[in-house]
Amino acid sequence: MMLVIGNKRYSSWSLRPWVLMKHFNIPFEEKLIPLDQPDSEENILKYSPSKKVPALVDADISVWESMAIMEYLNEKYPEKQLWPADAKKRAIARSVANEMHSGFSTMRNLMSHDLQKIVPGFDYSTAKDDVNRIMDIWRECLHKSGGPFLFGSFNIADAMYAPVVNRFITYDVKVDTDCAKYIIAMRELPAHKAWIDAGLVEKLEMPRYT
């Protein structure tokens, strides 16, 4: 399989399936297409009809949209339990993952994912509703599961929130102890750390953001 991704510094959607695949030791080759370049669209179109990354190429098919990719992997590797085994927990995990996938646009627009941009004291008051809802989700899941990840062990729901964890750090979001513990667990996850380390030294820039 080949996972087509964007710049590690910026591409929050690419990070999600990448960290999932690395954490669960799902073998894949990575193809990084620099975003926001004159030939980006043409290059992405070879793999993704939506003109967006990530896309997963598996033999004769290409799957796009981060959630669809992770659901495909869940079906391809049922033994890895990319979702919780319990049906009720799985339903809630899907709810919180899809709430992330389809929502929080105010927070996402105000606080773009840039691993190299640290903004101490950032004013995120206009995205306060999104930020508070995310922390409510984390607290509720962590209280029910006992942590350290949303449903106990790392799964697709956590992969969905990985870029949010990074934004909360770079934009200096004030969090309580439970959320802080979750952020530390997520940042220390070896697969996530590997992506962050690569993004921190990446030289590619996206003119749109810089």
Ligand SMILES: N[C@@H](CCC(=O)N[C@@H](CS)C(=O)NCC(=O)O)C(=O)O
């Ligand atoms: N809903 C999509 C969003 C994908 C997306 O917006 N990807 C961005 C990069 S993070 C992209 O490819 N943008 C195209 C471009 O910048 O040219 C998903 O979940 O995969």
